[in-house]
Amino acid sequence: MNTPELESILKKARTPEISADSLEMFPRLIAAHLKRNDPAIRAARNFSPRLVWAFGLAACAVIAFAIGHWSGRLETGTIPATDSVASLKLIREMAAMFPNRVRAIVQDERGLNLVLSDNDDVPVSPALYVHICDGKHCSSLVTFSGQEIQVAGQKLTVLADAHGGIILEGSQLLWSSTEPIYSGNHLKIEAKNLGPIPL
Amino acid sequence: MAVDDESKLVESSLSGDPEAYATLVHQHQKMIRALTFRMTGSLDDAKELAQEAFLHAYQRLGSFGGGSKFSTWLCKIAINLSLDWRRRESRRDDIHSKWAADVDSENNPGDGFPDELSRRVQEALNRLPVKERAAIVLTIYEGQSHAEAAKTLGCAEATISWRVFAARQKLKRFLQDLPHEHA
Numbered sequence: 001m002n003t004p005e006l007e008s009i010l011k012k013a014r015t016p017e018i019s020a021d022s023l024e025m026f027p028r029l030i031a032a033h034l035k036r037n038d039p040a041i042r043a044a045r046n047f048s049p050r051l052v053w054a055f056g057l058a059a060c061a062v063i064a065f066a067i068g069h070w071s072g073r074l075e076t077g078t079i080p081a082t083d084s085v086a087s088l089k090l091i092r093e094m095a096a097m098f099p100n101r102v103r104a105i106v107q108d109e110r111g112l113n114l115v116l117s118d119n120d121d122v123p124v125s126p127a128l129y130v131h132i133c134d135g136k137h138c139s140s141l142v143t144f145s146g147q148e149i150q151v152a153g154q155k156l157t158v159l160a161d162a163h164g165g166i167i168l169e170g171s172q173l174l175w176s177s178t179e180p181i182y183s184g185n186h187l188k189i190e191a192k193n194l195g196p197i198p199l
Numbered sequence: 200m201a202v203d204d205e206s207k208l209v210e211s212s213l214s215g216d217p218e219a220y221a222t223l224v225h226q227h228q229k230m231i232r233a234l235t236f237r238m239t240g241s242l243d244d245a246k247e248l249a250q251e252a253f254l255h256a257y258q259r260l261g262s263f264g265g266g267s268k269f270s271t272w273l274c275k276i277a278i279n280l281s282l283d284w285r286r287r288e289s290r291r292d293d294i295h296s297k298w299a300a301d302v303d304s305e306n307n308p309g310d311g312f313p314d315e316l317s318r319r320v321q322e323a324l325n326r327l328p329v330k331e332r333a334a335i336v337l338t339i340y341e342g343q344s345h346a347e348a349a350k351t352l353g354c355a356e357a358t359i360s361w362r363v364f365a366a367r368q369k370l371k372r373f374l375q376d377l378p379h380e381h382a
Contacts (some may be wrong), residue, residue, distance in 0.1 A: 010339045013316055013321065014313050015233045016311030018232060023229070026228050027228065030253050031217040163357065179361055
């Protein structure tokens, strides 16, 4: 099924008919509710805009302070300090030792593993850091856009988009760093674009 | 309905005339109830949410500047309330997990669909994550562009594009066994 076919099917779908009684009663119900509660609603509607602005400015000040205070911690907290796999020095050295052959550097319970291509056919692209936890079992890896990796019993293709976002695609999984919550899967995923690795 | 008539009804509603507002509700209820039905998959929940949306809109009528169509403004309120409703329902399901099966069956589309295709599509929509469902409802059924849907949901246009893409992939899978004459 292609996209125009899907859209045609979606557009043909109709919602259940609402009875004429219900359509007639519904506006009356709303009107009756408003008549009962109008003074309170009017009071809410007429709430002073100056007060709203004052509260808004105060909230902005608190948020700005919190962001300023915590931003340093958040930045370094994205990648756990124990993840040596994300070390730029390590990636650079591996890439220099095996030019165009490094498909992934993986760190899991078994230690640090290097996944190499048989041929020097891995294109130069920004390094992508991915951390996946399947329950208590976690793996961290650095790979490159377009590479297929095997984690948590699944084969996943790691892709980088034009805006620096990361997409993981597998037969049972579709995940994006711009939309990190997805349903139907128990994996916990974090990803970060490490940028180009200078040799 | 002419824009002038609509503006007059909005003005009358603002000055405290519930009957004028009831006329606006009458004009827009089918669109809003269809939207909330597609978001919830249940006629009862859809009616409740539509009621909530119209009351919410009445409270905030002063902030409707007329810069957009009244229907677009209402649609924005209804879709965002639908997203909040899903979150509230999820929390309730977590707390009352033993009743989860009952809640699921309430939210399954029941009878009343005009045809099998409509029932199958709603079942497929119900299986989408709620944000992806909202993106499909806005772009397919409300005819909004990705930029307009992004404005409605308060997110980036790229996020909507991604949600639509992901939702389409899933819907193709869910509906792949539909006979070809439907396409």
